[in-house]
Amino acid sequence: MNLAVVLVSPKTPGNIGSAARAMLNMGAADLRLVAPRCDYLDPQSVAMAVHAADLLRSARVYPTLREALADRDLSVGTSARVRADLPPGRHPATLRPLVRAAAAPALVFGPEETGLINSDLEQCQVTVRIPTGDYASLNLAQAVLLVCYEFLQGGEDISASERKTATREEMEAVYGHLRETMELIGYTDAVRARHTLRLWRALLDRALMSSAESRLYRGFLRQVHWKVQDAARRGRDALQAGQAEPPSDG
Structure with a gap:
């Protein structure tokens, strides 16, 4: 599976290296x-990656999540x-068919x-959302390992769909266009636009547009x-034509 693991603004070299190792474990x-x-x-990151050092060195860096x-x-x-x-967050097993049917899925960790x-x-x-006990905070590498396991190794294989789902860049273009249109027709305004667009994102993302x-x-x-x-x-x-008409003789 062409699965990307995206780490947003990671702070600790050791966590990045451990996450790379977890990725290698799960394929x-x-x-x-x-x-x-x-x-x-950093040497600490490379040391924690162990045999995943090459995977770590091939990592790509992006300035924004949208670009990633x-x-x-x-x-x-x-x-x-x-x-x-x-x-709300869903159990990993319920998302497994959706992820495995995608051509280019990504897992995003904060x-x-x-x-x-x-x-x-x-x-x-x-x-x-990874099911846990009352204490729900997981180490970054633990979270990467568990979710990658669910989508790459857990359960039965699901054959991939031939339908090409729109990329996130294509959908972000849709949402930018939609916001402009909503403001143009007075459906929302600059103050309410973000809240309104969140609701539309949830609806349209469920549709998994091609x-x-x-x-x-x-269009x-x-x-x-x-x-x-x-x-x-x-x-x-x-209006201009009306203003240009000569005054009536009457």
Whole structure:
């Protein structure tokens, strides 16, 4: 499976190296780091990676999560908390068929101290929650090991779907276009837009649009833009024409 593991703003070299080792244990090889706060090739990181040192050295670094997910068709965020306006986390086993059917899935893990923030989870179609006891905080490498096991080694194999799901970059373009359209037609305003868009993200992410469907949807939004702007232009033309008419003799 073409599975990417994305670590957002990791702080400790040892955690990065241990996460790389966990990936190698479970058969994952694509490590992506978003704005790391340490040298991921620090000797401590390489030592903790053990036989996964080559995997660690091949890691790619990105300035933003959006860029790290641009070529992915499914992104799964990880969180132990319930967030307002965001779908609740699901048991890993319930997401296994979805992940295995994707062509290019990604697992996204947050910083050691805070986990993923809401703006990170907004960029993920689904959220996974690892079942634990009352104390839900896991070491980063432990979380990587458990979730990678569920999706790569656990349960029966699920044959991949031939349907090409839209990449996250394509869906982010949809959401940017949708926000512009909502504000244009007065469906929302700058104050409420983020909350409203979260609800639309949850709805449209569940649909798992294909690339072609994302283009179809944006075509609809472009038509809405054109119609509103054309109506505004016609109104201005009519107003100018009325002002230009000579006064009546009567």
